[in-house]
Amino acid sequence: MGSSPRRADLAALLAPLMRGLIAAEEPVLAAHGLTMWGYVVLCALDRGEVRTQAALAESINADKTRIIRTLDDLQHSGHIERVPDPEDRRARLLRITERGRRVKDAAQAQIQRGEERWLGLLGAEERRVFLSALRRMAADGNSGPP
Amino acid sequence: MGSSPRRADLAALLAPLMRGLIAAEEPVLAAHGLTMWGYVVLCALDRGEVRTQAALAESINADKTRIIRTLDDLQHSGHIERVPDPEDRRARLLRITERGRRVKDAAQAQIQRGEERWLGLLGAEERRVFLSALRRMAADGNSGPP
């Protein structure tokens, strides 16, 4: 015997949770005039770790060509600024605007309230352990192929 | 102030972990002659909860038209059988074959060994709490929109 697995695959457990979270986020973002990618970009820029489009694309695991329309839209709606880099005239420096940060913070607050639908299933200590473990695992996933 | 979030969004933590897991799974599945969807189908059929194509599609959150090519391939490679339902001549009953189960079990064993790259970051008790919490959250995500 021994043919049935002790537990489901990790990915099989994460997938439905991910689906649920995204489904819950989408109407919130739409209500704030944001797309999923637009929100991801605002979050990345708000962290302040990246300045150029290439660096941004890499940090959110997107192709550099894929984010251009998103950046255009965010710029036109006043959520970000794109200024030429005086030190490298090929590059354009990205910055979230005051308005962009307000919108992002409002959307994020509502999103994290919505996450209580799932996190609320956990006890206080359980939640602490879960989030701590998840943070560590997520950080390692960034270190590329084994 | 209060403009920076206490923590990252749940989805933002799950996304890189999910990416890493899928990237690690893909070469394993390929080595066993399976696609991601083919593997998902074999796992669902092995659980034995569904019998028709429509029920299978729903259980793995896929469109009924989307799985047909996958079922064709799995049938041609002898991983599943499709027999006409004697009680409803419109339907075809799905069943994983002995060969299908062997391949699926082998792939799954290797996949779960690969997951130790992430789960291995956790202590024994931490891992137990994490998996227990994740299982509960994943089950709730299936209950549809709030």
Add this chain to the structure above:
DNA sequence: TATTGTTATACTCTATAACTATA
């Protein structure tokens, strides 16, 4: 020669509509 940002093109994946054979 390599890199930044951009555009145009091709390709993959998925959903939609329409069809058949049953019920």
Add this chain to the structure above:
DNA sequence: TATAGTTATAGAGTATAACAATA
């Protein structure tokens, strides 16, 4: 009339290749 399975078509999303400007 509704449903199971199938096919064909169209649409969205993504990657690839090629370009101009700059390093």
